Amino acid sequence: MKKIGEKLQERWKLKSLTQVFLVLLVFALTGSSVLFLKKPLFALLNLDNKLDGFLGTLIYLAVMLPLYQILLLCYGFVFGQFSFFWEFEKKSMRRVAGLFKRKKKSDSTGVSG
Secondary structure (H helix, E strand, O other), X not given: OOOHHHHHHHHHOOOOHHHHHHHHHHHHHHHHHHHHHHHHHXXXXXXXXXXXXXXHHHHHHHHHHHHHHHHHHHHHHHOOOHHHHHHHXXXXXXXXXXXXXXXXXXXXXXXXX
16 A cells, blocks of 8 residues: 555655655745735735635635745745746646636537537
8 A cells, every 4th residue: 555655746746755845846846835914914905804605715716826926936936846836836727727718618419519
């Protein structure tokens, strides 16, 4: 039975367990940094009291998601894993873009036109 590090190495197509460790470290540092920066950033933008309900969630995502992605690439660069995270970001953005694309309709014969 494979260990979790080996499974991640295979899934992410990494060359070594050291690279798996570095990728996990980058994810951990990025998440921690976003949590650390949230409060002062929202105070600076005067968004502290505006985070209620659905609108608050949208504001949070609009501000924090780009910050997370930028930090992910920065930490990836610092730890020598930029190419992995660049591909990871492109794949993630394609998935997000796919959520907003309209599905093509086909007629009852199954032929689109």
